[in-house]
Amino acid sequence: MSIDNFTGHISQRFDDELDAVKGRLTEMGGIVEQQVGDAIAALLNADVALAERVVKKDKSINKLEVAIDEDCALILARRQPAARDLRFVLSIIKTTTDLERIGDEADKMATQAISLSEEGKAPHGYVEIRHIGQHVSRMLSEALDCFVRQDVELALKVAQEDKAVDVEYGSALRAMMTYMMEDPRSITRVMSIMWSLRALERIGDHARNIAEHVIYMVQGDDVRHLGLKKMAEKVKQR
């Protein structure tokens, strides 16, 4: 399904309002995706200038969050949407919250990148950041994709990916602890890497949340806290 699955209301302006808010959400998603990519790159390349740009740009994400929520409040007040229109607006409101948090996590990673480059590069942990970073970036991009295309199969895949990221995060943490025990002088710097890994793991959680909002929006099934197996059953039922 494309963006025009919201057309066809008797009120053309209602269509326009829904399309506009969807457009804004897509814009916000694009910026957030870029921020995450930039934050990872800034960490890996010790690029302070890039990290500072990420920190600065977080404000524009916050502004978009407020603007989209306001649009949604107006739609609720004006149109009293029902059924899938209602689910669409609710999902948008929840998704903006997740996107804004992802923006915050990118901001945290960029801050770590700045402090790391001030203290000299961390001796370890870049492999883990690169690996989990790639995984999480792909999840985020798929989560945004399934929102735009209303693709529940892809949404289910994103949720399943989150499990894999959690496992990778666990083993990365164990590796970091080993480094700290081996070389206590590196603790501060390895901690910075750990905070960044933590941020990436959280981004994966938010991507999964977005995927769950998509399943609710498309099917009307609330799959939060269900577990992957039951979630897959719900998706397959339709």
Place this chain on the structure above:
Amino acid sequence: MSNPIKNPLAAEQLVADPVPSAGEPISMHPDADLSKTVGKIEVKNAKMSMRSVDVFYGDKQAIFDVNLDIARNEVIAMIGPSGCGKSTFLRCLNRMNDTIENCKVTGSVLLEGEDIYATKQDVVPLRAQVGMVFQKPNPFPKSIYDNVAYGPRIHGLAHSNVDLDEIVETSLQRAGLWSEVKDRLDQPGTGLSGGQQQRLCIARTIAVSPEVILMDEPCSALDPIATAKIEELIDELRSRFTIAIVTHSMQQAARVSNRTAYFHLGYLVEVGKTDDIFTNPNHKLTEDYITGRFG
């Protein structure tokens, strides 16, 4: 039974509520299957039970094979575009269609298991059992007191004037009107505001202790405050009565009803819990209607 001398209630209602018009023709959705109702039509221990109901106005069929149960003490809302048959169906439930010439109803309409279209059924007590409130408030040109006392008098429900006073007071209280009119019961009912008149009509309906109350767009002539009062009243009445309400306001259906039935072109397309219908309906036509997508 449409003889106005025999049945003055019917005569009043006939004047106030003309024969429903067919409305604008609605274009059929190409992939719409109307013949089978989506959702659960049966309920346990139903108050009313309708099976294979067809309604014809002359040659024109207005209702097609509708099957539906109405549960005890539930509020069921009937929604759908103009001309979908929801009012026609509602009027079958107390044989109000008898008052329309050329109108033929087939199938069965059971109230507590008894067929209300049976030949031995007298419609005057039936309409006391299954009362009706109309779109436009239609108080009799009588005093407020007499409006409410009228039904109990003709049905012989009051044995003394004290009895009658009590019925009038209780009915007005249940209709939420008592405190507003208790000092002017002798004034004409037509002198009240629109919302008060509608609550007076509800008081008149409940004065004869009905089991079921049918409401045909009871709020469409009222302002939002009067509407809110009626909705509040419906909420209170549901503990005593079974209520079927036809409404054009989907928000109203969503607010007041337990179950919602969606009619389209004379078919019952979908019926289900109101909460489900308004968040996640199963039939595409229902979804298109409640989201405002009909062209």
